[in-house]
Every structure is written in structure tokens, then in C-alpha cells.
Amino acid sequence: MPQLPPLEDEDRILRVWTPILLRTILIISGIILLIGLALMVTQSPGAYVARVRAIQSGQRMYEPDPWLKMFNLGMHGDPRQIVMVGLVVLTLVPLARVAFCFILFIRERDWPFVFFTAYVLSGLIVGIILGRIG
């Protein structure tokens, strides 16, 4: 793959750190998901099958647990909550990446891009709030 010429500091930092950030969070969430799934299918295989059947029949999903409660139950070995923690961590990958860019652009005083990243961050947060109340 051809290499690009030396980049401005801002771009260089983004290209070095963004892949590291993405890969690290992806690996962490993958490990949590694997642990949760393994516990789910080994602790109560019957319940796992019953849940999949309920999903297939279109049964209503669980009401949303507060995220703090979910982390607490996950820490106590509840397989479903461990999977939920893994999924939340996975979904936070883009949020973390945008937050990282936001901080970098503030440091570099690149104001148009501070605005763009702030807008994207607020869009992601609005999504969480709308999901809770909508």
C-alpha cells in the first residue's frame, strides 16, 4: 500500500491513534461478549432456547435497565447483563472515537471541526435520551 507524504500533526495523530482506539475497544467488547455468551449457554441452556423462541414469536423485549444497574448485575455474573455490557461497550466505540477527535480539535484550536464533532457527539447523546423517553 503506498504511503502518503508527511502529514500535518493533527492528521498524523488521528491516523495513529484512531486505529488503536478502535481496535482496543473492539477487542475488549469482544471478550466481554464471549464471556457473557458462554455463561448464557452453559448456565441455563434451556432458558437460552426459550429466549430465542420468544424473540422469534415477536414477544416484547425487556424494559431498559438503568445502565448502572446493568453494570452492577454484570459484575455479579448475570450472563444477560454481561452481554448487555459488552454491547454497550461495543456501541460506545464510535462515541469514544468522536470524543477523542473533539478533544484533539479543541487542543489544535480547529474551531470548525470542534463544532462538527460536538454536533455528532450531541447527536449520539440525543439518540440515547430519545431512546429512553421515546
Add this chain to the structure above:
Amino acid sequence: MLEILGGLIALALGAGFVGALSGLGGGVFIVPALVILMHVPMYLAISASLISVVATSAGASVAFVRDGWTNLRLAMVLECATVTGAVVGAMLAGYLPNWALELIFALMMLQSAYFTISKKGDQILPRGDPLTERLKLGGEVTDESGHRIRYGVKNIPGGAALMVLAGIMSGLLGIGSGALKVIAMDYVMHVPLKISSATSNFMIGVTAGAGALVFLSRGEVPTSLVAPVAIGVTVGALTGSLVLPHVNTQSLRILFAVILVLIAVEMGWRAAMGI
């Protein structure tokens, strides 16, 4: 139990693999696979797919960003449009009936099939318009003869309008909307195809993430389904991206287009019959 778990992982592996080879992403194949083969209701398949798409985008983006194919600044500007659309789309998905989602999905599959067989060459601009130059959205790319050339970007408003639509489709249908994103960048903004494909892949993570956060906050994420699907799609996509350089994708394009048309027909049939 092993039958269900193995089936889910195998489906997700296949969807991720074909999604990576076709350049359309796993969501386009995982949603119909879950709906048609596993009999999962459409809106739950959408939530499972959105989370998987975040994983595949993050995995595939690592190499593209590191090697300089992703235009990070352009992605950050256009993400404003896709995130807005994705939140709206994910909210709508909770209220639309299954048949409407299936019908829209069928239409999107036809659009993706057309995109797959009609990709054209680049029309590279040496300079962009004043706004994009001021925001430093241009970059450099290697042309067919191996020379490095500068490319400019134009028409942010036109591209952003299509990106809002791509975001809505992503949140609504659980797909990355890569085909729409590449059309916006390649055809409307004149970004070279390789750059627009890598940049689209990068943006898909944030777009799908915005939609996935809405579903997660609503508690409408079937954990028993999502965990094996996310793991399977990610492994499938990573395998696909490793195989990709050794495969002549030109010859596979017709096959992918046929598969997409068949999915469109099946989803359209289900919408018409109210299945």
C-alpha cells in the same frame, strides 16, 4: 440449543464474509438472513444488525485509517448529516409496521444491486470548491498509473442531503447504507472511489452506532441473538477483508447483484403478504 447457536453464528459468518467481499457490509445480508431463515421479527433483526455493523465497521476501518485511505476530515463533516438521519430512522423503526420496513428494505436492496453493477470510473477534480478548500477536505490518492495526485471535493450541501437519507435508511433498516454513502461522495462530491469506500466504511460505525444507541436505550436489543450475530459477523467480515485482495470481485459483481435482487423479491413478497 447448539443447533440455534450454531445456525446463528453460521448465518452471521456468511453475511459478514459476503458483505465484506461485495463492499456492501454485513447488515445488507444479516437482516434478511435473520428475518427469512431464522424467522426473527424485522425490527429485532434491525437492532441486532445495527450493533453488528458497528463492530464490522470498526474492524475494517483500522487498516484503512492506518494506511491513509480514509479521509477523516471529510468523514467528520458528513457524519453530522448521517447521525441526524440515523437517530430519526431508528426512532421511526419503532413505530413503522413490519410490512413497511420490509418494503423499504426491498427497495434499498434494488438500489444496492444497481449500484453493484453500475460502478463507474473516477472523475477526479484537482481542486475543490472554496468551502471544501477552506475546510481542507481534499487529499491525495494514487492513480492507475501509480502516480500520486491531489483530489478536491465539491458540493457539501448535495452530499450532506444524500447522507441524511443514508442515515435514515441505516437507522430504519439496520444497514450501513454504504452504497448510498459512496454514491454521495463519489458521484455528487467527486471523491475518488477508493477514498469514498474507505471513508464510507469509517462513517458507518458512527451512523450505525447512533441508531444502535436508540435501540439499546429502549431496551429493544435481543441479547441472546445479538451476541452470536455480532461475533459471527465480525469474524466473517475480517475473513472477507483478508480474502478480498486475492479475489476478482469484478466477476462476483453479477452474482452479488442477483443475490440482492432475490432478497428484494423475497422481502417485497413478505411485505405484500403481511408475513
